Amino acid sequence: MASSTEFSLARTIALLKRTPAAFDALLRGLPEHWVHTNEGKDTWSAYDIVGHLVVLERTDWMARLHRILEHGEALPFDRVDRFAHLKDVQSGSLEQRLDDFARLREQNISELQALNLQPQDLTRRGSHPALGPVTLAQLLAAWAVHDLTHLHQLSRVMAHQYRQAVGPWSAFEGVLQCTGHSAPP
Amino acid sequence: MASSTEFSLARTIALLKRTPAAFDALLRGLPEHWVHTNEGKDTWSAYDIVGHLVVLERTDWMARLHRILEHGEALPFDRVDRFAHLKDVQSGSLEQRLDDFARLREQNISELQALNLQPQDLTRRGSHPALGPVTLAQLLAAWAVHDLTHLHQLSRVMAHQYRQAVGPWSAFEGVLQCTGHSAPP
Numbered sequence: 001m002a003s004s005t006e007f008s009l010a011r012t013i014a015l016l017k018r019t020p021a022a023f024d025a026l027l028r029g030l031p032e033h034w035v036h037t038n039e040g041k042d043t044w045s046a047y048d049i050v051g052h053l054v055v056l057e058r059t060d061w062m063a064r065l066h067r068i069l070e071h072g073e074a075l076p077f078d079r080v081d082r083f084a085h086l087k088d089v090q091s092g093s094l095e096q097r098l099d100d101f102a103r104l105r106e107q108n109i110s111e112l113q114a115l116n117l118q119p120q121d122l123t124r125r126g127s128h129p130a131l132g133p134v135t136l137a138q139l140l141a142a143w144a145v146h147d148l149t150h151l152h153q154l155s156r157v158m159a160h161q162y163r164q165a166v167g168p169w170s171a172f173e174g175v176l177q178c179t180g181h182s183a184p185p
Numbered sequence: 186m187a188s189s190t191e192f193s194l195a196r197t198i199a200l201l202k203r204t205p206a207a208f209d210a211l212l213r214g215l216p217e218h219w220v221h222t223n224e225g226k227d228t229w230s231a232y233d234i235v236g237h238l239v240v241l242e243r244t245d246w247m248a249r250l251h252r253i254l255e256h257g258e259a260l261p262f263d264r265v266d267r268f269a270h271l272k273d274v275q276s277g278s279l280e281q282r283l284d285d286f287a288r289l290r291e292q293n294i295s296e297l298q299a300l301n302l303q304p305q306d307l308t309r310r311g312s313h314p315a316l317g318p319v320t321l322a323q324l325l326a327a328w329a330v331h332d333l334t335h336l337h338q339l340s341r342v343m344a345h346q347y348r349q350a351v352g353p354w355s356a357f358e359g360v361l362q363c364t365g366h367s368a369p370p
Contacts, residue, residue, distance in 0.1 A: 022208075025203060026203050144347060
């Protein structure tokens, strides 16, 4: 099946609903070593990644959606603090963060569905402080792809812990060839 | 926490036990479009990826482990058919493939644990048809990292479907910068 450039609200919600459970299934109860190791100085561990997802779930996505609905392009989005989860003195266990992510996502999806957005709403525009004009549909698509970006990062961070352990197989494991693709939010 | 080069059987099993549920949580019940789209000609969809994981679970990892225990380096591993899942006339629903992956993985982990491998077993060597000498520990580490390679691929394949939909956010979503890192198994 060819890929489509078309945005679908139902498809977006279906993905957003599932990602917290995917992070949970992979991480909950794992030995500490998988959870707290990173890729080196100033990089994120699995624990950090889940913390970042919690912060954005609480402060970012729905706030931006409401900003579009209430102010359009007149009032740009607030900037995201990508390091907020690091400032919070590393609070909460991984399990608490996974619980928070699931609960906040569920609340946000309920709120999103209650808005009963219509096709014309999806084309409403807001203003991103760095990217300029964006539509509501683009915001929702970016929310879903942001989950996938961090799942992609998570798989790479975890695989990195076994970079030496796999020996000659390192040449064949695609995830070990990934150099990361960080960019500001 | 710094990363470690040390292999741990318990840590490896902990990860191998969780990955099927992570794929399941992300994929089961998702709209068809997420499941069957790929990244273009001769690339894999989510459905293909899970099929590949099932095939290797059935034919590869434990067979190679037994080959090491029984023949050491004297008899190289059989080659993996990376495209076996494509030849099987695309059989089985995604849900059946997810069930198969979980069931086969559980059986394989039980079998692995029943072997009660000792530290000296982990250093036993086998022969990979392309990579040459490898240890049993390296095989087990590669098995776990192979799961992560395909989780990494899965996140990229799915994000690709929204490459256009995210609009200007494409610059900020790391997973959309990934060019893939395929290599033979």
